[in-house]
Amino acid sequence: xxxxxxxxxxxxxxxxxxxxxxxxxxxxxxxxxxxxxxxxxxxxxxxxxxxxxxxxxxxxxxxxxxxxxxxxxxxxxxxxxxxxxxxxxxxxxxxxxxxxxxxxxxxxxxxxxxxxxxxxxxxxxxxxxxxxxxxxxxxxxxxxxxxxxxxxxxxxxx
Numbered sequence: 001x002x003x004x005x006x007x008x009x010x011x012x013x014x015x016x017x018x019x020x021x022x023x024x025x026x027x028x029x030x031x032x033x034x035x036x037x038x039x040x041x042x043x044x045x046x047x048x049x050x051x052x053x054x055x056x057x058x059x060x061x062x063x064x065x066x067x068x069x070x071x072x073x074x075x076x077x078x079x080x081x082x083x084x085x086x087x088x089x090x091x092x093x094x095x096x097x098x099x100x101x102x103x104x105x106x107x108x109x110x111x112x113x114x115x116x117x118x119x120x121x122x123x124x125x126x127x128x129x130x131x132x133x134x135x136x137x138x139x140x141x142x143x144x145x146x147x148x149x150x151x152x153x154x155x156x157x158x
Contacts, residue, residue: 001105001112002134014133022132028120032093036080038118039091039098043111048081048088057081057090057099069124070095084111091115113138 030038039045058077061067071077077092087102089111098115102108117138125131 001100001109001116010137011133013137015129017133017136018129021136022126022129025121025126025132027123027126029122029125030096030119032078032091032096035096035098035115035119036091036093039082039089039115042114043082043084043089045082045084045089048083050081050088053081053088053090053101054079056101057092060090060099061092061095061097067095067097070097070122087111113142117142 057079061071061077071092071094075094077097078094080091080093082089082091085107086104087100087108090099092098096119098112098119100108100112116135121131121135125135
C-alpha cells in the first residue's frame with residue numbers, strides 16, 4: 001500500500017523488479033468473488049450495512065480509469081462492505097478492486113498488502129512497472145518473493 005510520496009529510490013527499485021521479472025510473470029489475478037471469499041475466510045469481519053461507504057468504494061472504482069477498466073463490459077461495481085475492528089473494507093466483486101479506510105494506517109496496510117498479493121496481477125498490470133514493482137516489493141516484505149521466484153523458475157520461466 002502506498003502511504004507516502006514515492007521516492008526516486010523506490011521507483012528505481014520497482015523499475016529494477018519490473019526489468020528483472022515482468023517478462024517471466026504470467027497473469028494470475030483472482031476474481032472479485034475469490035477475493036471476497038478469501039477475505040471472509042481469513043479475517044474476523046462484520047458485515048457493514050452502509051450505503052454511504054459502498055458509494056465511496058464505488059466512486060473510487062469508477063473515478064479511477066485503471067480500476068474502471070477491470071470491470072466487465074457494461075457492469076458497475078457491486079460492493080461488499082465489512083468492518084474489521086475499526087477498519088472499513090469494501091470489495092468490488094465485479095472488478096476485484098478493494099478499498100480500506102482506517103485511522104491506523106499500519107493495520108490498513110497489512111490487510112491491503114495481503115489482499116493485493118492474493119489478488120495477483122492481470123495482463124495489463126504486468127505491463128505497469130509500478131504494479132509489478134509494488135507486488136514484488138510486498139512479496140519480498142512478506143517473505144514470499146523467494147517462493148514466487150522458485151515457482152516461476154519451476155514453470156520454466158526465468
